[in-house]
Amino acid sequence: MPSGTTDECFERIKTLADLVVRIRVQKTSLARPENDSLAEYRGSGRLRLGTGVISYLSQSKSGEICPCLACDGNVARKHWKFTVHTARHVVYDTQEAKASKVDLFYDDQSSRRDGRMQTVRAVEMQYAASDTDKCIVLCVTHDETLAQNIKCVDQSWQSFCHHHPILNQNVRENAFRILRELSEGGPVFVVVISHPHGQPKKVTVGKIVSGAEDSSFNYTTATCPGSSGAPLFLVDSELFTPGFFPWFGYVHSGTFPEPSHKTRKHINFSNCFVYN
Known part of the structure; x- marks a missing residue:
């Protein structure tokens, strides 16, 4: 330094580290082009790992339909959305986003045992650009405590x-x-x-x-x-x-x-x- x-x-x-997440992608999109480095894995469920950073959090409005996979776009339920910036070669499109899990607060080996690590599902790709190897995925949670923790770190x-x-x-x-x-x-x-x-x-x-x-x-x-x-x-x-x-x-x-x-x-x- x-x-x-x-x-x-x-x-x-330390503050910034709280916004950094692990990404577990459990599917490789069929839409990846032939010259893509992961083309040979298209359509497979081979686990891939990456990193991202939370950039935005918002709370749902009254009566707003929840877009998470569990609610399937049919339930008006209180939820929070946040976006994660990562590399596009990690998450290529919405197909891969929907097959991704995002782990927050995975700081040490005991994080999983003591419940500090929290996992949410991504629901869609909001922005993607191959020329800059950048993408932004949308995640959803119903956990108000988790949302408040993200909000406190982000506000700081x-x-x-x-x-x-x-x-x-x-x-x-x-x-x-x-x-x-x-x-x-x-x-x-x-x-x-x-x-x-x-x-x-x-x-x-x-x-x-x-x-x-x-x-x-x-x-x-x-x-x-x-x-x-x-x-x-x-x-x-x-x-x-x-x-x-x-x-x-x-x-x-x-x-x-x-x-x-x-x-x-x-x-x-x-x-x-x-x-x-």
Whole structure:
């Protein structure tokens, strides 16, 4: 982490980590194209694992039909909706979303035993773009306690961001500019919070090494299978106030071998994308 990292920084990481979820996809869509990396598994029930981050929560209105699989669109029942950002190669379309389970608060091995980990079902794809490897899936819960827990964490994060001068600007217009300024001005630390191999969430830290283009950027932060779709946060103690981690919608997309490295060192990449 940058020199001068404060306790507030670590508290901010803990807050953000509460919004990170594990995604278990239990079907591979028949709609994936021939050149897709998972084309050979189309139509199968082979379990795949990924990571995502909760971005929005809303409560149903009186008399609103619940879209969850159990209610089947026929029951007016109190419910809460929230969206999860992840990589499209993790969840390709609504067919895969409906076959996905989202695990919240899977923080350590005891999370499942003591009931802290909560699981909800995704119901549909709300946004998908293959060129940026990004998608947004909709999830539904009837658990008011769970909804309140999500709301508390999300409000804490949103309250912090909405009062920061950088995010008071238009995010879409400034995200790429800020990223370029950071990468040109010195080391930029990239924090990844993910569920490697489907295990409890881990926090890893690395640096941006190249890119900062409109298409993608590369970084050394350690990741594993299961980290795909994890949110990326940029940290630079000189530009940002202590504890501020901007998230411009970047998610971890994958890795590629560094050609010049004899020990098969891998570099990670994310496609630059901003959703607001």
